[in-house]
Amino acid sequence: MGIKFRLTLMSFLQFFVWGAWLITIANYWFGTKQWGGAEFGAIFSTLGLSSIFMPALTGIIADRWVNAEKLYGILHVLGGLALAYIPMVTDPTTFFWVIFIAMIFYMPTISLSNSIAYTILKNNQFDVVKVFPPIRVWGTVGFIVAMWITNLTGNKASANQFYIAAIAAVALGIYAFSLPKCPPQKLTKKDASLVESLGLDAFKLFGTYKVALFFIFSMFLGGALQLTNMYGDVFLSDFEKVPEYADSFVVKYSTIIMSISQISETLFILAIPFFLKRFGIKMVMLFSMLAWVLRFGFFAYGDPQEGLWMIIVSCIVYGMAFDFFNISGSLFVETTTDSKIRSSAQGLFMMMTNGFGAVLGSFVSGYVIAKYFTDANGTKDWHNIWLSFAVYALIVAVAFAVLFKHKHNPEEVENVMH
Structure with a gap:
């Protein structure tokens, strides 16, 4: 092979x-x-x-x-x-x-x-x-x-x-x-401190307002990602409890419907170079946040019959929501951090999204849904659950648009991508 x-x-x-x-x-x-x-x-x-x-x-x-x-x-x-x-x-x-x-x-x-x-x-x-x-x-x-x-x-x-x-x-x-063998590179200096060995020297980036703000928003977006991973499939399966939807394609094949999200992901990856060159890193990240609003909003109003198109569109915009922030975010880190700590900074970006962001999204959503959107019988109010998530994403998007300042430089994007 x-x-x-x-x-x-x-x-x-x-x-x-x-x-x-x-x-x-x-x-x-x-x-x-x-x-x-x-x-x-x-x-x-x-x-x-x-x-x-x-x-x-x-x-x-x-x-x-x-x-x-x-x-x-x-x-x-x-x-x-x-x-x-x-x-x-x-x-x-x-x-x-x-x-x-x-x-x-x-x-x-x-x-x-x-x-x-x-x-x-x-x-x-x-x-x-x-x-x-x-x-x-x-x-x-x-x-x-x-x-x-x-x-x-x-x-x-x-x-x-x-x-x-x-x-x-x-x-x-x-x-x-x-x-094929991938032996240890032994790239870490023998006299490196524990902080350097663990890549924790990248935490000094929090001393820069712009980068610190970026990492904070990364955490909030990481929380949003967990919400559809956790609840998307069970939301579609729950339509089984409504007699008119019980035998629908959406209920029987909810996981296949959800897989449209991943199919969309592969397609939006191909669109990223165009969007980055045309609109810049900040706007692409903002598009991602607004796509999260649409992801949750369409779920709130979708159903397996007349509202099926909303569920499908929600799955399609997921590709933009997921890819646009992850790719443009990693490019932002690549273009704004010192080369000596760039790998550590990329690790910190992943830590804020997949680490702290995931923990925040998991615990908070679990508590809020159980306390405010689940009745005594365990039935969930999915309409208001998704609406509340949409409002959350919209607040994050507006705050990001106002607070985060980054000037588009086409040459900078071009150099990193090649």
């Missing part, structure tokens, strides 16, 4: 593991187990909590002591075993800790898979900028395929979704040991 195909397979399985359960876990939690809503917020916080410390820790290990591909393989095998144990859990507290352990092993593999791909491509004289994006797109395809398999096999509310993910994770872990 060629190098590009082998890395494509790695990328596909990397996100297949996640897609098998991430969007459908709410159906298992609320439907099969019938556990409480406030506790569910804590389940999704495990992604954020593990993203705060594990990528940095595994990065140091791969830099200093262990081949990256071996560490990657070990993490996936251990994560797969944790996922396989989930169906045996019978109470919410234990469920939280098992998911947390699984995420401690899984979340650092996202950045490790990128590092492994970069290293192998460079070692084989490939143009990384040109070759890597098509490889990474197959990760999104893997996520979509896993969602479809979970739904079409009738497992969107069953324990089997975790077995599907576990088998893929262990298979990927074993496969990783066959990849």
Whole structure:
């Protein structure tokens, strides 16, 4: 097998593991187990909590002591075993800790898979900028395929979704040991302080008003991302409780409907260069925030019949909401930080969105939905849930437009993208 195909397979399985359960876990939690809503917020916080410390820790290990591909393989095998144990859990507290352990092993593999791909491509004289994006797109395809398999096999509310993910994770872990070697780079200075080793020197960026503001908004947007991951599929499945919608396509194939979001993601990636050159980094980030308003707003008014188009459009604008902020945000970091701490700054950007932002979105939404939008029977007021999320996104967008100052420089964007 060629190098590009082998890395494509790695990328596909990397996100297949996640897609098998991430969007459908709410159906298992609320439907099969019938556990409480406030506790569910804590389940999704495990992604954020593990993203705060594990990528940095595994990065140091791969830099200093262990081949990256071996560490990657070990993490996936251990994560797969944790996922396989989930169906045996019978109470919410234990469920939280098992998911947390699984995420401690899984979340650092996202950045490790990128590092492994970069290293192998460079070692084989490939143009990384040109070759890597098509490889990474197959990760999104893997996520979509896993969602479809979970739904079409009738497992969107069953324990089997975790077995599907576990088998893929262990298979990927074993496969990783066959990849070309990625030995430790030992790039960290021997006399580097602990702060430098952990990449924490990037925190001094919070001393710059503009960059600090950017990181704060990154956290708020990271919270918004969790909301549709947590509640999107269970929202569509809940239409089953309305007699006229019970047998609708949306209810039966909710996960496939949600996968339109990921399909849209792959298409909007292709549109990013045009938008960045034409409108600049700040406007593209603002477009993302307004897309979140539309994402939540269309969900609030959509239904499986006359309002089906709203649900579809909501899934389509998700691509803009997700991609535009992540890509333009990373470009902002690339163009505004010192080269010595640029990698650490990118790590801080991810920590604020996938770490602190995810924790904020998970805990707060879980509490608010359980307290204000769920009746005594456990029925959720989805219309007002999504409206409140839309208002939240709109407030963030307006505040960003007013407070964040950044002048568009087409040449700056051009240089970074090439």
